[in-house]
Amino acid sequence: MADSIAPWQSPFLVSNPAISIWKNRKTSSQPIRRCPLPETPALTSQASGIVIKAVLIPKNKEARLIMTAERHPGCFITLEGPEGAGKTTQLKLLSKCLDELGHEHVITRDPGGTALGKPIRRILLNSETPVHPVTELLLYEADRAQNVSEIILPNLKAGRIVFCDRYTDSTLAYQGFGRNIDFKLIDMLNEIASQGLRPDLTILFDIESSEGLSRLHPSGHDRLEREALEFHQKVRQGYLKLAAKEPERWRIIDAAGPMSKVQGDLRKIVLEKIASMNVKA
Ligand code: TMP
16 A cells, blocks of 8 residues: 555545545455545445545546555544533543443543643633634644544554544534534545544434533633534534434433433443444453
C-alpha cells in the first residue's frame, strides 16, 4: 500500500472521482465495489470498526481512489448527548463496574482527551473569548485528530475497549445542526481527523433540552452551555435524526429517568456489545 493517505484530496484533484474497494489488492484484479465519491459517507459508515486508508492514484488524466480496510481487534464505543444528559457521570459508574468484571478499558473524551487537547478544550469552552464558527469547527477537529492518533487507535489496535465521551457525531449535532455549517464539510473534516475510524456503538443519552439545561450548575455555564435554548433544541433534534439514520450503530437511553435506571440500561447495552464483539478484554 502506498504511504500517503489522502481521501479528502480527491474532490480537488479530479473531476469525477470514484472509490474502488478491494478485498485484497494483491490477489484480486477487480474491486468488490466501485462507487462515486458522493456516496462515500454511506459506504464508509457501513465499515464500522474498520480503519480506512485510501490513496489517490493518478492514471492518465483520470484518478482512482483505492481503499483498503483493516479491522482492529478492539471495541470502540462513543457516548453522545445534549447538555445536562449526565453521560460523563454515567460513564464513571460504568467504568467501576467494568473494572470489577475485569474488562480492561480506556476512557477518553472529545475535546480534551490528550495533553495537547486540554488547552484546546479550555479555549473552546471559555465563555469570555469570542470564537468564529469555523475556528470552533477546526479546533474540535484538531483536538480529535490528536486524540484518535495518540489514544484511540493505538488502544483499539491493542485489542482494548475504548470509550470516547463525545466524538464525530457531536460535531454533526453542534456545528452542523446547531450552527448550520455545511454537513459535507463536516463529514470531510471528521473523516480526516478520525482517520476514517467509526464507532462500533454510539449511545445517545437523550433528554429534553430545557430539562438538561436546568440540571447544570447556574453559575458555571461554559460558552456552549450559554447558547440559546433554540440552539440546544436543534442539537437534540439533530442527534435524534443521526440516530434514526443509522439505527444499527446507535442505542438511545432515556437520560431523564432515575440515575440507577440509566446506569442499568447503559450496562446492559455495553455488556451485550462487548460479548457480541468477542474482544479479548
Ligand atoms: P462536554 O461538556 O460533554 O465535555 O463537551 C464539551 C462541549 O463541546 C459540549 O457543549 C459539546 C461541545 N462540542 C461541540 O460543539 N462539538 C464537538 O465536536 C464536540 C466534541 C463537543
